[in-house]
Amino acid sequence: MKTNRREFIKISSIGAGGIILSSPLINLLGKPEEHKDEKRAKRYPTYCEVCFWKCAGWVYTNEEKGEEKIWKIIGNEDDLHSNGRFCPRGTGGVGMYYDEDRLKTPLIRVEKDGVQSFKEATWDEALDLIAKRLKEVAKEYTPECIAMFSHGSGGKFFSNVLKAMGSVSISAPSYAQCRGPREVAFIATYGKGIGSPEPTDIKNTKCLVLIGSHIGENMHNGQVQEMSDAIDDGASIITVDPRYSTAASKSKFWLPIKPATDIALLLAWMHVIINEELYDKEYVEKYTFGFEQLKAHVKSKTPEWAYTITKIKPDVIRKTAHEMASASPAVIIHPGRHVTWYGDDTQRLRAVAILNALLGSWGRRGGFYNPEGIKLKKMPRPDYPKPKRTWRDAHPDQYRLAGLALSSGMCDATIPSPDKDCSYKAWIINGTNLITTLPDQKNTIEALNNLEFVVVIDTMPVDITGYADVVLPECTYLERYDMLRTSKHREPSIALRMPAAKPKYNSKPAWWMAKELANKMGLGDYVPYEKVEEMLDWQLKEYGSSLKEMQKIGVKKIDRKYDDLYLLNGQEYEFKTNTGKIELYSTALEREGFDAMPNYTAHPEPPADFYRLNYGRAPMHTFTRTVNNPNLSDLMEENKLWVNPKVAKKYDLEKDQEIWLENQDGIVSSFAIKVRITQRIGMDSVYMVHGFGGTANKLKRAYGRGGADSELITNVMHDPIMGGTGMRGNFVKFIKNNPHV
């Protein structure tokens, strides 16, 4: 539907006809002294969808009053991502299924008397409308004008349809809003990105260095487990963080750095390691390129120089450099995951990559291992048409080193401007709440307002669903098949996700939706199966297994075929860089006109009465994906604003006092957030867990609960190398009286 302005529709305005709410509270109540019987329970293999770590496990069901009910989820012992232990979010994944606020039936935007609202629709109505509108957009403009944003397993099925139409503008916000700079930096250095799960050999390390990475609060399961193993084995941890994170509390050295100065510290560490000849000489000589240039580059970057910038004392810089060097090569300067901070993030991660190279940790036991995965064959289907434009044309001549599509770049290109010939006209959004994922909400909303058609596929009525023309309710991962998981690890493996229960309400799996849509668009040949089981069985049989076998075992480990887990002593190895070596001096960056070696640049400081807004994770939540989950919101129902006691005193803030925040651009937070007065944060910043303070009022447990960092992130510092959106240069002040009355 072509609307002049896309009004945000709160999904509560749907007719609630025939929706039965089943309370998980009642479902989960047990009778006294009566336990569900593990032996009588049935179990179904799955891999978790609560975060991107994708742990494989078992969903247990039990019979209650003649009905099979989901009881609990536990890890699969054969799975390297989880080692048989799920994280709290994965364990609480049952709440994804029982959440009574789930999207229940397809919704179509309608307009009556100038008022827009959603009407409940049948699947045929909804899919017919999508097919018709997408075809119209493709015809009126080009198929390339359709874009997709996805951060859910189901996205693979929709991207197939989109590619069949002729568009490859398919992006995941986990690139430009999260880990992209790290991938580009490591590719520039080693010819190879980090990927997921990170191939950090933490369980065998002797020294783990975390720079703003809060393992233990970010609950990336395998890493948390291995950090614990490393603690058991007496490894030392060095944490660089202005906040006393959980990891900081487990560290031999905590460096409470001044925010935004990490590159200075990294350069000083290189200085010490080179100057005192603590680097791995054999390794550097054999495998690296540009050592002499680097040596000259960091010559003046003394700990004393860094001290004035970072506030980390020179002797601490030296001591920690010695600590790393004495563990070398079993040392990990961890590349982190969410690294889009200040816009010079690729260069900061280059410094991380270089430091690892000096210490010889890449490809070494206790450093970074060499992961291996498998590639499954695809069922034969017609070739995709070749698109005339790709996501790269969203930002011509910019961000040429970006390896994957930039969500932010595609969003910006949707807003018409004279220098772009085709802005996007339709978006398909799968499993990502773009409103809180992309920085600068006003910009995102402007893009949405410029679109002719928006489809949102999700399990929950999150904020972004309010901007859709059609909302498709996906069933949860516990109720569906998806593609097989084949991610790389120490050993390759295949994991199966299969339904443990029938889809609740009128929700459907993505594979079914995509297939129906393809049929309706005349693209049925691109989906060469009637049921997804056929395709999975075909793929598995090509690999010597079968769907039947996988349903029994869930995870199949496969022997490594290619390289060794670690570089062997003295082994010849050609890195996939221009020089075939680990590039301390990056020829690729130089060629593109960027610094070949990282430099420190100062970033703006908070003005008086403002505090830097830092944000992060809590172990029980994955952003908006989980804030309404009954089990997980029971563990943490809202976020709080961490404030240092001295700062609290200055503004007379009390424990749990509700306040609002205003950022440097005059943006005021929608909802109040409670104050947590704690010594765990310094005096120049405040901190909150990301994902709360949502505006989607159909999420009963989450609506308006806590504060949203995302709405206060309006200053975006773009990484000139790859287009990452630096989000840590936003400053907030406190508002004590409700600004919304």
Place this chain on the structure above:
Amino acid sequence: MRYGMAVDTNKCVGCSDCVVACQTENNVPLGYARDWIVETVDGTYPNLFLELRSERCNHCDNTPCVRVCPTGASFIGDGGIIKVKPNKCIGCAACIESCPYDARYMHPNGYVDKCTFCDHRLAEGLDTACVSVCPTKCLYFGDVDDPNSEISILLANNKHKTLIPEAGTKPQLFYIV
């Protein structure tokens, strides 16, 4: 045979997996918990000390809760596990009052509920739900009477403490510090 548990605070990250695993395993209604996380922070920025602990019933040797129970619903089971018989419980809450650790809660169905060390799982040769799920493997469970058990060896080799020892309850939950 005496069951006990050890929590290695050097490894615990306070993720609450033990809490949610217990809730789903034991049908603990949402809003209630048999185990929980405590965070204590000492010092002044940047000289700080943080302790994270997974807490639950201490399955004490000297049990005020069992003593005050007027009906015998609270009792000492095999291996020293402190349990409640819901059918005998009249919901008077005297045990809740008497427990220095606040380890008991009133179940909405009208009886007192608490940690059972998952004795239904122990009977099947399984670990307690919390121990089996903990991502950091900071929870240890076993026979503290047997000097060769994993938990006894661990306690013999590591500095540890109990909570509120001054209450004289002889708790059997040990925190490695």
